[in-house]
Amino acid sequence: MRKTLITLAFLLQSICSMAQKKVPFFSIPDTTTKSHVWILSGTTVALYGSTLAVLNTAWYKGYPRSSFHFFNDMGEWNQMDKAGHIFSAYFIGKYSREMWRWSGLPPKKQIWIGGLSGLAFQSVIEVLDGYSSEWGFSWGDMGANAVGSALLISQELAWNEQxxxxxxxxxxxxxxxxxxxxxxxxxxxxxxxxxxxxxxxxxxxxxxxxxxxxxxxxxxxxxxxxxxxxxxxxxxxxxxxxxxxxxxxxxxxxxxxxxxxxxxxxxxxxxxxxxxxxxxxxxxxxxxxxxxxxxxxxxxxxxxxxxxxxxx
Structure with missing residues (x-):
């Protein structure tokens, strides 16, 4: 539940950034443009870092920490939470892939960098969960994150569209x-x-x-x-x-x-x-x-x- 809320906030923040910089739809170069790559890299790191920092200090603040541990939640909520993980990883990857079109990098690099960003972001959240006594690191969540990213990447590689x-x-x-x-x-x-x-x-x-x-x-x-x-x-x-x-x-x-x-x-x-x-x-x-x-x-x-x- 909370991860869906956090992820959608992250997506909206990313979309606003894209619109302000006119990244995904304006002047997409045919060859790699280093200045664009640096801007996108900095934007991605800033967005990821600020979102995770807020999450780490605010969301987990009310819950006691623990040593890293695992938690099996596959039987919970009729797996609706897993569907939410697939959705979140898919759309973080989708918008990131659209942003990286502006870089001019070879298409396959754009796809892999953008597509894996959803998995990477969700994975860091899962590690933070592993240190919270309220939750734990869930392999089920990680599997769902991987499915969401794979669904995006495979279609881009096969059809160049979703x-x-x-x-x-x-x-x-x-x-x-x-x-x-x-x-x-x-x-x-x-x-x-x-x-x-x-x-x-x-x-x-x-x-x-x-x-x-x-x-x-x-x-x-x-x-x-x-x-x-x-x-x-x-x-x-x-x-x-x-x-x-x-x-x-x-x-x-x-x-x-x-x-x-x-x-x-x-x-x-x-x-x-x-x-x-x-x-x-x-x-x-x-x-x-x-x-x-x-x-x-x-x-x-x-x-x-x-x-x-x-x-x-």
């Missing part, structure tokens, strides 16, 4: 039961942004496939995608729905089923929409993080099927 993109959507969720609502507030926060980024019950992660890119002669619009999504619901804790509150009262909500949800929906690839305005291109890159709201078919792990007129 035909299959990782996207995110989230909706607000509330409970009529005051005990459940209080527990949700403790776990996921009360503000709109906190609930959007922390509540695994409300999140969906998507693989959005651009149809036209797999058949260049197709009559289908270049911007039309088909997206397959994964979500979960009914989760009031990492592994089960029982807990003891701060007053020592035990709560057992094991009757609430922890379910997995699978989605199928049309989507939009904003980067395939033609525009001559460079600022709009930056906005389209940002919008492509998100799944476009559309009619959606849902099938859950209990065998139930729903049709959503509009799902986000």
């Amino acid at each position: 035909r299959i993109q990782v996207k995110f959507s989230s909706h607000l969720q509330s409970f009529d039961d005051p005990v459940l609502q209080r527990k949700a507030n403790e776990l996921f926060g009360t503000s709109y942004w906190a609930r959007t980024l922390k509540d695994y019950n409300a999140q969906t992660y998507w693989l959005s496939v651009n149809l036209h890119s797999f058949n260049k002669d197709s009559w289908l619009p270049k911007w039309l995608n088909i997206a397959v999504g994964y979500g979960a619901d009914g989760m009031l804790g990492g592994r089960d729905n029982t807990w003891t509150d701060k007053n020592g009262i035990d709560h057992d909500y094991g009757h609430i089923k922890r379910i997995r949800q699978f989605y199928l929906s049309p989507d939009v690839d904003f980067t395939k929409i033609r525009t001559g305005k460079k600022g709009v291109k930056v906005i389209f890159q940002v919008l492509n993080m998100l799944k476009f709201p559309a009619p959606t078919i849902e099938i859950n792990s209990q065998g139930n099927m729903k049709l959503h007129a509009l799902y986000f």
Whole structure:
């Protein structure tokens, strides 16, 4: 949960930097430009360093430190946190790769430098987790980070484009039961942004496939995608729905089923929409993080099927 929040803040900071320097879309050189390489290197180090410094002093400040240790969290949250790691590593790498186009370095170097940046950034966070008694170094998280980076790099090397993109959507969720609502507030926060980024019950992660890119002669619009999504619901804790509150009262909500949800929906690839305005291109890159709201078919792990007129 917290890593998704931190990563999205990092992405927005990176995007603002790119827009200010006009890096990803303006005057991309044909050959290596050393001044551009130095600017990009300095920007990357500054962004990474400042973000990790804030994280190390602020986020971990309220939790006791410990010796380095491992933590197996593969069974938690129906693996929604792992989907978040894939998404985060993918998009840090994607935006970094776009920035490095401005360097003029050979394309393969741009791809590897940019693509591995997501894995590198997430790996440092994982090491910091290893020294926190609240968490620990998770090989499951590292594996998910590697999947996100690999998904980006492999497509760039094979097709020089992202035909299959990782996207995110989230909706607000509330409970009529005051005990459940209080527990949700403790776990996921009360503000709109906190609930959007922390509540695994409300999140969906998507693989959005651009149809036209797999058949260049197709009559289908270049911007039309088909997206397959994964979500979960009914989760009031990492592994089960029982807990003891701060007053020592035990709560057992094991009757609430922890379910997995699978989605199928049309989507939009904003980067395939033609525009001559460079600022709009930056906005389209940002919008492509998100799944476009559309009619959606849902099938859950209990065998139930729903049709959503509009799902986000």
